[in-house]
Amino acid sequence: MNLVKSEKLEKSMHELQFSVDAETFKAAIDKAYKREGKKYNVPGFRKGHAPRAVIEKMYGADIFHYDAINDLFPEAYEAAVAESGIQPVGRPEADVVSENLEDGVVLKVTVAVKPEIKVGNYTGLKAVKKVNTVDDADVEAELVRMQNRNGRIITREGKAENGDTVDMDFEGFVDGAAFEGGKSEHYSLVLGSGSFIPGFEDQLIGHEAGEEFDVNVTFPEEYQAKELAGKPAVFKIKLHEVKTKELPALDDEFAKDVSEYDTLDELKASIRKGMEEQNEKQAALAVENDLVDQVIATIEGDIPEAMYEARMDEAVRDFEYRLAQQGLKLDMYLQYMGQTMESFRASFREQAEKQVKIRLALEAVAAAEQIVASDEELEAELQRVADNYKMELAKVKELVNADEVKKDLAVNKAIDFIRDHAEITEEKVAKEG
Numbered sequence: 001m002n003l004v005k006s007e008k009l010e011k012s013m014h015e016l017q018f019s020v021d022a023e024t025f026k027a028a029i030d031k032a033y034k035r036e037g038k039k040y041n042v043p044g045f046r047k048g049h050a051p052r053a054v055i056e057k058m059y060g061a062d063i064f065h066y067d068a069i070n071d072l073f074p075e076a077y078e079a080a081v082a083e084s085g086i087q088p089v090g091r092p093e094a095d096v097v098s099e100n101l102e103d104g105v106v107l108k109v110t111v112a113v114k115p116e117i118k119v120g121n122y123t124g125l126k127a128v129k130k131v132n133t134v135d136d137a138d139v140e141a142e143l144v145r146m147q148n149r150n151g152r153i154i155t156r157e158g159k160a161e162n163g164d165t166v167d168m169d170f171e172g173f174v175d176g177a178a179f180e181g182g183k184s185e186h187y188s189l190v191l192g193s194g195s196f197i198p199g200f201e202d203q204l205i206g207h208e209a210g211e212e213f214d215v216n217v218t219f220p221e222e223y224q225a226k227e228l229a230g231k232p233a234v235f236k237i238k239l240h241e242v243k244t245k246e247l248p249a250l251d252d253e254f255a256k257d258v259s260e261y262d263t264l265d266e267l268k269a270s271i272r273k274g275m276e277e278q279n280e281k282q283a284a285l286a287v288e289n290d291l292v293d294q295v296i297a298t299i300e301g302d303i304p305e306a307m308y309e310a311r312m313d314e315a316v317r318d319f320e321y322r323l324a325q326q327g328l329k330l331d332m333y334l335q336y337m338g339q340t341m342e343s344f345r346a347s348f349r350e351q352a353e354k355q356v357k358i359r360l361a362l363e364a365v366a367a368a369e370q371i372v373a374s375d376e377e378l379e380a381e382l383q384r385v386a387d388n389y390k391m392e393l394a395k396v397k398e399l400v401n402a403d404e405v406k407k408d409l410a411v412n413k414a415i416d417f418i419r420d421h422a423e424i425t426e427e428k429v430a431k432e433g
Helices: 022-039 052-059 065-084 136-149 252-258 264-296 305-325 330-337 341-346 349-368 375-388 393-399 402-420
Strands: 002-008 013-020 093-100 104-112 126-132 152-155 165-174 177-190 212-218 232-246 423-429
Touching: 002 065, 013 022, 013 065, 022 052, 022 065, 022 104, 065 093, 065 104, 104 305, 126 264, 136 264, 177 232, 252 264, 264 349, 264 402, 305 330, 305 341, 305 349, 330 341, 349 402, 375 393, 375 402
Parallel strands: 126 423
Antiparallel strands: 002 013, 013 104, 093 104, 152 232, 165 177, 165 232, 212 232
16 A cells, blocks of 8 residues: 555545555455356356456456455555544545556545544633532431332232232223233232323222222323324223232331441431432532533534544444343334434434534543543553453453543543632532422
């Protein structure tokens, strides 16, 4: 590969021209013939056994040239990128400038590159750190949540009440006919949870185990199954069991059972401390977000569309992976939500733009302040990853790109720099109501 031209274009685009010598081109053509020539039928020859010269005479002298160019392109392009020093952020658009057996191939590539970004003032910024206070009601509410988590579900006699859990069979009918997905046996439902169609759960209240009865509802107009939307339905119910939650008493024994503390007062003090620490972390994060927003508002530079597109694609892949972890497929999720892939992908647009701008702005700050991550900081971060994923440190080092991790660490240090050079005032904020 010989780099012929490297030219910066407008709007963070770049043009490269590079050549491949004639001998390399000829060898690639011969390789393409050996691979692709088997596909051609030539009268007088068994399929795949026609000489190259015969195929070229019948189909054109350059029949294998573009296969050869496609084979040569990846390595030649990578070498041209390395020699030019550019940082591509999108797919290259390639054109053949010239190609012949005497001179070889000349290719032209236009590609979006990482933009040159400038940011305005990033020191002396002002922000207000609003820390929510923790009062007795907050602590009591958390205690009640803990109490509910540790409650026992027990079967009881009598009429079902709001908050009870019922065990039931049901089958739904629309216009007298059962519909798909409308039947279940021994289904467990918490009354008041809002899990079913509006009005369904209310009609179970007041019934006892052993009863059989009808529930009449109307499907919402916006119901995901279009064939049922807006239609009245009858559900045949058989109520097997009514269960309620028995809550433990909030006393010292409760504290011993659910925590490391011996008394309820100690548990309450621990809850208060934890909530105060969490509020402090949330307030600190809000300040950082505010400061970063102020910085990205000053960005100057042409950010190529390819960077936003790549981030949107990454967001879709992340979402698809999380769905797969739950045993779901993205296409089925989109069908259920009534979305197309285009509209779903577009929903990440605003998020993608902000994430790209944040990264570029913080990289600009890091570069301006010569902020880098040390080898010790890199080692500590890799050890943290190894501990989180319960992996050997050596294996983590094999899997990750150390240079990219260092860049991430430098970006995080840039946030610290902005925060440490900002004017931050603190306010204690009481919860409304």
